Amino acid sequence: MAENFFLDNLDLQFQLDKLDLQEVVELKEKEYSYHKQYPSAPRHYQDAMDNYRLLLEVLGEVCATVIAPRAAEADEEGAHFHDGEVTYAAATQDALNALKQTELMGSMLPWEYGGLNLPETIYQMMVELVSRAEGGIMTLFGLQEIAQSISEYGSEEMKQRILPRFARGEVAGAMVLTEPDAGSDLGAVQTRATYDEEAGVWRINGVKRFITNGHAQIMVVLARSEEGTTDARGLSTFLVEKDETVRIRRIEHKLGIRTSPTCEIQYNNTPAELIGKRRFGLVRYAMGLMNGARLAVSAQAIGIAEAAYREAHRYAHERTQFKQPIRNIPAVSRMLLSMRGEIEATRALVYETGRWVDLQKAYEHYLAHAEKPDKAARRRLKQVARVADTLTPLAKYYSTEMGNRVCYQAMQVHGGVGYMREFNVERHYRDVRVTNIYEGTSQLQVVAATGKLLGHALDELMDEWAALDYGPELIPLKAHVEEATELLKRATDHLKECEHDVIDYYAPDLTDMAVYVLNSWLMLRDARQASDGRKTAMAQVYITEHLPQIRSAGAAIHAADSTPLEVRESILSSPF
Numbered sequence: 001m002a003e004n005f006f007l008d009n010l011d012l013q014f015q016l017d018k019l020d021l022q023e024v025v026e027l028k029e030k031e032y033s034y035h036k037q038y039p040s041a042p043r044h045y046q047d048a049m050d051n052y053r054l055l056l057e058v059l060g061e062v063c064a065t066v067i068a069p070r071a072a073e074a075d076e077e078g079a080h081f082h083d084g085e086v087t088y089a090a091a092t093q094d095a096l097n098a099l100k101q102t103e104l105m106g107s108m109l110p111w112e113y114g115g116l117n118l119p120e121t122i123y124q125m126m127v128e129l130v131s132r133a134e135g136g137i138m139t140l141f142g143l144q145e146i147a148q149s150i151s152e153y154g155s156e157e158m159k160q161r162i163l164p165r166f167a168r169g170e171v172a173g174a175m176v177l178t179e180p181d182a183g184s185d186l187g188a189v190q191t192r193a194t195y196d197e198e199a200g201v202w203r204i205n206g207v208k209r210f211i212t213n214g215h216a217q218i219m220v221v222l223a224r225s226e227e228g229t230t231d232a233r234g235l236s237t238f239l240v241e242k243d244e245t246v247r248i249r250r251i252e253h254k255l256g257i258r259t260s261p262t263c264e265i266q267y268n269n270t271p272a273e274l275i276g277k278r279r280f281g282l283v284r285y286a287m288g289l290m291n292g293a294r295l296a297v298s299a300q301a302i303g304i305a306e307a308a309y310r311e312a313h314r315y316a317h318e319r320t321q322f323k324q325p326i327r328n329i330p331a332v333s334r335m336l337l338s339m340r341g342e343i344e345a346t347r348a349l350v351y352e353t354g355r356w357v358d359l360q361k362a363y364e365h366y367l368a369h370a371e372k373p374d375k376a377a378r379r380r381l382k383q384v385a386r387v388a389d390t391l392t393p394l395a396k397y398y399s400t401e402m403g404n405r406v407c408y409q410a411m412q413v414h415g416g417v418g419y420m421r422e423f424n425v426e427r428h429y430r431d432v433r434v435t436n437i438y439e440g441t442s443q444l445q446v447v448a449a450t451g452k453l454l455g456h457a458l459d460e461l462m463d464e465w466a467a468l469d470y471g472p473e474l475i476p477l478k479a480h481v482e483e484a485t486e487l488l489k490r491a492t493d494h495l496k497e498c499e500h501d502v503i504d505y506y507a508p509d510l511t512d513m514a515v516y517v518l519n520s521w522l523m524l525r526d527a528r529q530a531s532d533g534r535k536t537a538m539a540q541v542y543i544t545e546h547l548p549q550i551r552s553a554g555a556a557i558h559a560a561d562s563t564p565l566e567v568r569e570s571i572l573s574s575p576f
Helices: 010-018 022-028 045-077 090-101 120-133 144-153 156-167 281-318 330-368 375-419 424-436 442-454 459-466 472-496 500-529 534-558 563-572
Strands: 080-082 085-087 173-176 192-196 201-212 218-224 235-241 246-251 262-275
Touching: 010 045, 010 120, 010 330, 010 500, 022 045, 022 330, 045 090, 045 120, 045 424, 080 246, 085 246, 120 281, 120 330, 144 156, 144 173, 144 218, 144 235, 144 262, 144 281, 156 218, 173 201, 173 281, 192 218, 201 218, 201 235, 218 262, 218 281, 235 281, 281 330, 281 375, 281 424, 330 375, 330 500, 330 534, 375 424, 375 442, 375 500, 442 472, 442 500, 459 472, 459 500, 472 500, 472 534, 500 534, 500 563
Parallel strands: 173 218
Antiparallel strands: 080 085, 192 201, 201 262, 218 235, 235 262, 246 262
């Protein structure tokens, strides 16, 4: 068993070392002026990066020595439900206690509320570490976006009262959106919020389902505040502190992440406080909260995939067949190479996405508190928001699909024993399955990304990467990526001219092309920045594996017409 999940992960350390967060950190730290009031705040950029590394090392040790050794035990026991009360497995509670001692439970909160003011990107690295240790406990550690949402949109009184409790690890949070008849279609939410004039509070009535960590003390609830409305414009967001009016009706019996209780909740005239403005609940607040949660799920998928890959790598070296370790069998070694390439490409994509999300949040906060208009900052915000809003669904789509592929392959490397409960890979296989379902299915991520891709939202970014000097060694690989980029642009232009139904049908092909091209550039860029040849080899593995898929998807789009739609209707109109 490893002693530190950060120090034993050279690729994660590489991503941290090459990460350029200077613009973000300067904005978040108000040009490092916070240090005068808060001694733990960084004095300069290098100080900030050194602090981030130290925090990741501390968390990496807890993950490796406290959480991971008892992960199977926690999964076996699972969460408990009795007489309306939810309790964690013993190993889960011990893990939570250890995480609280790290003082990282409010890591993204501002200094003034007891937080560490961490960038989103660093926080997602933490989520990856925790997820590698145990996929279910990530949903307890990884819901800090809820506190962050209160920090961004809540009143000052609310923030002063609630946020320090998050930072001290005294309370946990739940994002309460989904209902039995309103899953992905959140605009159809029917839970009601009515204002009690006499008591001077809002009151919530309704049932919510599939709520991760739904027994939490602090809940951010999406409810219909405008009488007579039926769409998203009638929804507002509310803060609820759990009391006797909140009834947990059941917890779900799940395939994976069994340590995390998924609850059905009934609100019975529950007192609540409005967060921000009325009618902004879904269109602004919940979507902003969900985007952060989707980035956390992306990091969760990487962490689980990393754990599964390491199990497969270890087993392939130890298991002997035909008088040799099975890692020497080409079919197995190629699978391991492909898994490693996918994980490293995804890690590069998620942390690049995190950097743009950080920039977006930093500029939004800066402009919201600026004393005078700043046109340059507004232009920069518009630029970074366009990139962040495109990368986020792509990252969530690819990372979670990748995690499922890698865990599938890791079980395949194990053969029959991987199907048995005695081996960790079976748990990783179950845990990862939900990642491309919750916080927006892969299909919804495709929908979210398609419009942005048709608008060539990433062309400027990829052109910027193409203009870099990659040196003579990487010229052949760069030529492949330039070819892939041109195929993507041509496919995009062709699809834009098609009917809406045809665009929708081929949107998954366009999304696959885009993410393969993005990852190829990121792998190439990593190879350019690395001091040894390992990253060049990994770029070679990834690009040569995915270039044929880019060509195939491009060819399908160029042949796009309505024929598949007609075939689809003729087949699906009959049950057989």
